[in-house]
Amino acid sequence: MKRLVLEPSERRQIDRLVDDLVVEFGPWEAAQFVPHAKRVAESLPIRVRQFFRRVLSAETDVAVVSGLPLSEDLAPTPTGWEMAAKTGAGAREEVVLTLLSALLGEPFAWGDQQNGRMVHDVCPAPGKELSETSGSSTAPLSLHTEDAFHQCRCDYVALSCLRNDDRIATTVVRADRIALPPRLAAILSERRFHHRPDQSHVGPHGHASEAVDTDAILFGPAEARYLRIDFDDTCAADQDDHDAAEAITELYAHVCAAREKVVLEPGDAIFLDNYRVVHGRDPFQPRYDGTDRWLKRVNLIRDIRRVYLATESRSRVIG
Ligand SMILES: O=C(O)CCC(=O)C(=O)O
Ligand SMILES: [Fe+2]
Structure with a gap:
């Protein structure tokens, strides 16, 4: 876990960049600005650029930047992403997150999630309290792995905090902190699991997507394992494969033992x-x-061509 705390002069530098962008792009929407984000990000403070270079090359599992600028006249927390999309609440903060994100990867979106928006709002929504979506609360x-069901899931999920008066924690579990018995690791490394979409993927008729991908849960370099699991939506591919089902239960116990809590403060962004x-x-x-917790979220992929291949077009919106 790595953290960069910005100096006031760096915060002002970012604020000025955002001012210029608002002039250049007008009362904009994040999607318009995304193709230009990498160019503009070249003008971010040098410590920020160096920080993300190191995050990329070291495969830093959790990176936090603190002290980002926030609007003095920040809107009240919207009651759900639809309201945020309508009112443009937190547009300046979207620019800030998009700019920083451009140093790690390329933003992309899902057509069936928050209506294909490039920057999402994560805030509680009436009626969604118990759901398996970012609008949940109680x-x-x-x-979960973000969008564990899809081969083209993000390399990084970026979350910036606009408001968190109640200091509600984001839970993180780092693969490096999980010690798995070899027998368990071996089962989890086999392609014996179904990865299904979570409830945030909703098609045009309001039904959850039914896409399924069959794959392992554990993969990648032996000295730094990669993980792919959503504990609500990953299951044994074969109903009769009790060892695979049991392996998920065992993994859950190991994962819970390695849980860490990160309380995001306004002006923090976590990658x-x-x-x-x-x-x-x-x-x-x-x-x-209007005082509830409020985050912005971006999905980032290292190579945008993976998205182009998934969409069979030069679109950043999958599905
Ligand atoms: O609210 C949080 O801290 C995390 C939310 C989350 O998992 C997400 O938006 O992908
Ligand atoms: Fe998530």
């Missing part, structure tokens, strides 16, 4: 390596009075 958000970390969130009581 139910915990179970530990989770989606191959090396699973994450989730503690439950909380929403108020829906």
